[in-house]
Amino acid sequence: LLQVEESGGGSVQPGGSLRLTCTAPGFASKGCGITWYRQADGQRREWVSNLRDSGIIGYADFAKGRFTLVADKVKDTVYLQLNNLQPEDTAVYRCQVYGGGTCHSDWGQGIPVAVSS
Numbered sequence: 001l002l003q004v005e006e007s008g009g010g011s012v013q014p015g016g017s018l019r020l021t022c023t024a025p026g027f028a029s030k031g032c033g034i035t036w037y038r039q040a041d042g043q044r045r046e047w048v049s050n051l052r053d054s055g056i057i058g059y060a061d062f063a064k065g066r067f068t069l070v071a072d073k074v075k076d077t078v079y080l081q082l083n084n085l086q087p088e089d090t091a092v093y094r095c096q097v098y099g100g101g102t103c104h105s106d107w108g109q110g111i112p113v114a115v116s117s
Contacts, residue, residue, distance in 0.1 A: 009111035022095035028073035032103035040093035
């Protein structure tokens with residue numbers, strides 16, 4: 001079971017930007033993927049983006065054109081850049097390691113993102 005450490009987030013006005021960081025030591029060398037989810041109060045968890053072990057990156061429709069996932073495999077870190085944030089993006093964001101073999105992790109503690117004017 002790999003560990004994840006999350007950081008970043010905060011409060012911004014609509015149109016603002018934030019960068020979320022997910023560090024999972026060992027994920028790159030094990031050929032694992034990283035996925036991001038978010039959950040707003042009273043809402044179901046929804047998928048945001050993922051990095052497959054192949055290097056292919058996927059985005060939810062609401063994230064396309066606004067969110068960018070960048071991986072630094074040397075640092076075993078994945079960044080999720082959130083641009084043009086809107087109030088509906090307010091949620092707790094979490095990352096998780098996924099894949100076969102030992103590519104699993106618990107959910108991180110979560111990164112609160114609040115967007116309001």
